[in-house]
Amino acid sequence: MNWELDMNWDQMLNPSIGFEQTSAELIQQSRPHTELVPELVPEQNQSQRMSVSDYLVAFTTQSHSYCVGYVDMVNSTKISASLPRDKLSLYYETFLNSMAKIVGNFNGKVIKNIGDCLLYYFPLSENCSDLDKVSNCLDCGITMINVQQRISNELVSNGLPSLSYRVSADYGNVVIMNTNHSKEIDMIGPPINMCSKINHSAKSNEFVIGGDFYEIVKKLQKYKFKQVKEYDIGFKLGYPVYKIQSKQSP
Numbered sequence: 001m002n003w004e005l006d007m008n009w010d011q012m013l014n015p016s017i018g019f020e021q022t023s024a025e026l027i028q029q030s031r032p033h034t035e036l037v038p039e040l041v042p043e044q045n046q047s048q049r050m051s052v053s054d055y056l057v058a059f060t061t062q063s064h065s066y067c068v069g070y071v072d073m074v075n076s077t078k079i080s081a082s083l084p085r086d087k088l089s090l091y092y093e094t095f096l097n098s099m100a101k102i103v104g105n106f107n108g109k110v111i112k113n114i115g116d117c118l119l120y121y122f123p124l125s126e127n128c129s130d131l132d133k134v135s136n137c138l139d140c141g142i143t144m145i146n147v148q149q150r151i152s153n154e155l156v157s158n159g160l161p162s163l164s165y166r167v168s169a170d171y172g173n174v175v176i177m178n179t180n181h182s183k184e185i186d187m188i189g190p191p192i193n194m195c196s197k198i199n200h201s202a203k204s205n206e207f208v209i210g211g212d213f214y215e216i217v218k219k220l221q222k223y224k225f226k227q228v229k230e231y232d233i234g235f236k237l238g239y240p241v242y243k244i245q246s247k248q249s250p
Helices: 023-029 076-082 085-105 131-146 148-157 190-201 211-217
Strands: 057-073 109-114 117-122 165-179 182-188 207-210 223-231 239-246
Touching (some): 057 131, 057 190, 085 109, 085 117, 085 131, 085 148, 109 182, 117 131, 117 190, 131 148, 131 165, 131 207, 131 239, 165 190, 165 211, 190 211, 190 239, 207 211, 211 239
Parallel strands (some): 165 207
Antiparallel strands (some): 057 165, 165 182, 207 239, 223 239
């Protein structure tokens, strides 16, 4: 059943993975649509007015299916309020850089960090029948959970609080987005939205995946899956969420 709902830039532009256009070209192609913007934005005085060209987004005409992952720190608001700025910076750097390194080790690419969250995807996962490449996303999330205690011990040894986080992943169709402010890509699509939403279905230091991803990988023998809940998406049927572990885990 299909449950789908509605670092290097030169590598990103490699035609072999479908990103043939630069940000500038995409922005140029989007100009006819941006002509509507002045009509939709209320008139402002000269001191308040922002040029339409200050920030533009453009979308590629092609869509891709990828495994997308999301790792979110637990209790970050409380922790950030208790730390001085220098220690807070070290705390966040340790978390984000450790997670980004693990993503890279499994051939993933970081899309962006959003405060205390890291969003990433796996370019080689486009062919969902190639389970060896798709399983990189699972192994990445499991590794993130497995190193949690080691990272926490390092932080505590430096006078910082212990660290907990939740990991989530899903699979589905995305559209690549660029802005005129950055050469880095961004994405929109159901797996991006669901990764964020189902993340809170995980307990601290757990890894969960969405139903679309589960349908692809459920026959892989080296993982244990357990349905933890259904996420309410406003339809009669909820979206199933599964906790995942390696069978080698205790």
